[in-house]
Amino acid sequence: MTLLRNPLDMIAAAHYSQVQLCEALEHIADGLPGEVDRRLCAQASQLLRYDIPLHHDDEELALFPMLRSRQNPGDRLDVILNRLASEHVSDNDLASEIADSLDILGRGEAVPNPEMFGYMLRGFFERYRRHIQWEEELVMPLARRRLAAEDLVDLAKRMEHNRFSNK
Numbered sequence: 001m002t003l004l005r006n007p008l009d010m011i012a013a014a015h016y017s018q019v020q021l022c023e024a025l026e027h028i029a030d031g032l033p034g035e036v037d038r039r040l041c042a043q044a045s046q047l048l049r050y051d052i053p054l055h056h057d058d059e060e061l062a063l064f065p066m067l068r069s070r071q072n073p074g075d076r077l078d079v080i081l082n083r084l085a086s087e088h089v090s091d092n093d094l095a096s097e098i099a100d101s102l103d104i105l106g107r108g109e110a111v112p113n114p115e116m117f118g119y120m121l122r123g124f125f126e127r128y129r130r131h132i133q134w135e136e137e138l139v140m141p142l143a144r145r146r147l148a149a150e151d152l153v154d155l156a157k158r159m160e161h162n163r164f165s166n167k
Helices: 007-031 038-069 077-106 114-146 149-164
Strands: none
Touching: 007 038, 007 077, 007 114, 007 149, 038 077, 038 114, 038 149, 077 114
């Protein structure tokens, strides 16, 4: 199987989907404890469990190393990319924990402490929105300027490997 789209467009599309996910998480938090859309909880859980880590791998294993190889002295790109990668680790951990609680809500059961869960949701989606904004405002424009056509082909191959290899 081959990726047919520009890999930077795929990353941008993932960012858009993540913004939509944050809106869904906000909707869920607003409905706690009694007005929760079970289907939305199940969908959000899947995105948190699978799509977010896959996207982070695309960036950390493919995009970020390419950008590091194309940086200019004085870019301070390492500082930005190191911070984003560090946030990926904590975001993946929190996303997994949130997904567990969303699974409970998706089954129609109550979470043990809805107020605490709402607080966790809000902390996650507010932070993740800022994270996406950083990537969209700092990383993506630089990637579009610095990566050549052959880099994009290589990036697409790496992203394809990330999706279809037996890890």
